Amino acid sequence: MTSLYAFVAGPLAWAAFLFFFGGLCYRLLSMLRQVRQSEPFIFSYMSLRYSLRSILHWLIPFFAMGWRRNPILTGVTFIFHISLIAAPVFIVSHVVLWDEAWNLSWWTLPDAVVDVMTLVVVAACLFFALRRVLRPEVRFVSDASDYLLLVLTAAPFVTGFLAYHQWPAGPWMTIAHMVSGELLLALIPFTRLRHMLSGWLTRAYIGSEFGAVRHARDW
């Protein structure tokens, strides 16, 4: 048991972070290399000012036309993504681990807040899944992989919530939480979840084109 825990908390965690950061770096570098190779013109049009202009406008909830036309989803996705990132980063029990391992620590959120956020993430995933089934235009472009991504995303939050509340008692749920979290981290660069990196870049590119060439808003 303890050796399994040690493995999951040690080498497996290492591997997950390696895949996550290494994978994202690899994605970034290979994308830049590909631009250089096959579409070098893109660099000529990238503009920091207009990249940021576009990204900032899209970071404000309900600001872009696309957000406003889908108000419910917009509300859900903002709360989802904030919780998705804030809960694991600012939960006390994770910060303690960082502190023990690397002597690094930072500000934390009260456990009750994280608890709510966790539920928010899970509920949002349920909402996304439901939306996928109910909205014809979303159902039309959905396949198993879309649902799997939702399961993959929700899993560490479901297990984390259960482990924290000790349902069922014992170490198994904690191990399941760790494994599913590590799996999610490791898979982000290799699934469409890599939008957490590439989404900024595609927005920056189109923002540059719209700003510097087309002189038009893209939000």
Place this chain on the structure above:
Amino acid sequence: MNERHKEPSEIMDDGVEAALSRLTPEKIQAVINSVLKGETGARFKAYMDTCIHCGLCSEACQFFLSRDRDPHYSPVGKVKQTVWPMVKNKGRVDTDFIRRAVRIAHTECNLCKRCVAFCPFGIDIAYLMTVVRRIIHKLGATPLYLQDTAHSHASTMNQMWVKEDEWIDTLQWQEDEARAEIPSLRIPLDKEGAEIMYSVIAPEPKFQAQLIYQAAAIMHVAGVDWTMPSDIGWDNSDMAMFTGDYEIMGRIKRTHFEAATRLRVKKIVMGECGHAFRSVYDTGNRWLGWAQPPVPIVHAIAFYYDLLKTGKLRIARKYSHPVTLHDPCNVVRGGGLHEKARYVVHQLCDNLIEMHPNREHNYCCGAGGGVINCGPPYKNARVAGNRVKAEQLFDAKSRGAHTLIAPCHNCHSGLHDIVHHHGIDLEIKFFSDIIYECMEKPDGSE
């Protein structure tokens, strides 16, 4: 309904059918893979990998909104029916698939880029549809009317098979006509060192020569130092850009820019056309290796704006009817000319009744992106695919609009079809129609 409208899937295009009958699965696969591997890069891959299949882009598309939210017409839905299977099956798709892909990429997407403003990641569905069109071009399966236009571009360097002598003859004829009204007026041919080269699309000399007359009158009254080339390069239009025949696109754009450099003008002013603006301002120059057009491009809207703003052109009496303004995608989302267009409207007319949404968020006329150039077989489907525009027009009409200003040739034709089909009583005009009608003219004219 007496007349049974064909479902889009029932439309037969002889050019497409002839091409499909020649295709083998091996050929299809080889072509798809050569384009996907050889001609796409990081951008294509990023769009494919980033799209989270959320469907947010659906709300953007006039086809989706007009077709009762049928998912087949949503932007990402079109990608699902074309690009995804090509990538997933590594190019192994059949001729039925290609037939469907032709219909979708060529007649159910205006390449209007409205969806860019609806996708949180800014995924450019129009770009993905042009990749599909490029594949279709390489398969030789472009819709017949559009392909014929591309043949014309390749053979004559203009869109309408206008022969070299017909072009010059038309200009001289319009000069003659205009001299009856303004005796000293000229259409200066090949005036090396003029400030401005004025370029048009071939439908003007072919069918709408009065637009050249009007432009000449405006140039004359405003005292502009201008010229038009007698040689090829006078046409700024570009359907090859929409068929995916980029080699011909490059050739005709080079011809256009070289006409301007041969005449050593400072800038090119172009008539009220949207797709041509896209081609010379943004797309054709890139294929040739120019990040920006080598000779500055001024669209007619910006040109009229300058003339009115600087007082070179004065309005004698304002246009009496209430107007509404259509924002052409290619000069608004493609060139940011919406505020200048409104300035020009306000100089000409007292009463502008806005359609909503407008400016960058306008709905396409449904004709753009080469869709109208696919010709009569697709006309009914095209009009049916843009009910939202008809609703906008109805709304503007019901709030009192009498005239619809559409500063783009394609929009003009597309809106004409919509207005005609639904019996919306709106008169469609170019800016130049109204400016010509309302401007101060020199004494002794008329």
Place this chain on the structure above:
Amino acid sequence: MVVSSAWDWSIGEKRVDTKSWTERFLQVQEYQVSADGESVAAIVALDDQAFNVCVNGALWDTPFDKIWRLRFTPDSRATALVSADGQWTLAVNGQTWPESFDYIWHPLVSENGQHIAAAIQQGGRYAMALDGEVWPNDFGTIAYSALSPSGDRTAGAVQVKVADSGQLEAFQEGTFSAAVDGTAWGSTFVNVWHLVFSPDGQHLAAEVRQSLYDYTIVVDGKPWPQQYTCVWAPSFDPVTGHVVAPVRKDGHWKMAQDGELLWQRPFAQLWQQRFSPDGSRLAAIAATAFGRWTVVVDGHPWPVTFAGMVSDLTFSPDGRHIAALAKEKDHWTVVVDGKPWQHRFERAWPPVFAPDGSGSVAVKVEMDGAFTFAVDDRIWPHAFERNWEPFFSPDGRRLLLPTMNQNGYCRKVVEKF
């Protein structure tokens, strides 16, 4: 070539009072100046219906209903396309060709100015006319008309098979060819563009498309065995007769000769190649990368690049120097052998080399809305409303400067400055 040694090279000015023309005539169109600077001419309107050409104040004998395309030949004769009673022809110093046509356009002049050709349309059929004489055959359409340098042969891209609008397959089987002196090549192509005669006029090369996708170069009707995804206009080596052309493959441009790669280095763009007069050097305009333009000499780019454009590549008569115009943002400059001048211009006209081997370059330029001249990066201290391209004396020591201001036309000969 023009023999400039016979021109008046004595220092001084010769004036023509063009100012009075505007009072004499209802309308005076663009002024044209002869190569030797001795004549200034314009199309003038006599009344609403009649036009004439005024050369140094004297009118041609007969007016015409319409006149356009007034230009001087290299041997300083005034030519224009003229129409009377709905028929068109070409006039040289007021003398029309005996034949007239339903339409005439695109006049071409031989290097020595002796021969003139033009495209003509008669009864909806198309051909070329050389010094008034029409081809024995006519065609459904003509484009890219060409005249050999010595002016003895004419050519045009012609459509030899009928493919009505909408007949895609017939068109794609090939309906275009090139005709030389009225005789079409035996071969047809989907498209034929940019016909180029060899210096001796014996051969004709062109760009063709053999299907919608396969491009190559054709010489005398015979295509290169290699095909490319695109090609640009070919040129003949003036000494060996080899044909070179920029060709595109895998998204890059390279220079090819007779179907084999000549320069290995790929470019983002490559065109407008020129041979030095002795054929020993080949230069072209190229983009070394997207948006970076320069001149490439024998495959090696100049160290400077420009974002706007590079144009008017010119060899000095001895082939040792190369000049070109380059544009960066809104401004032009002159670049000689890879070194840009300091001065920036609103516009510049083609560089003119001194014939004496000094490498001196003179250019007509526009600065601050007025026109002047620049020589080797020095600016002539006077500006004009209008001017024409400068010309070096045969010894390279003097310059002919054709200019115009409020007082009229002035032909100046000055010491090179």
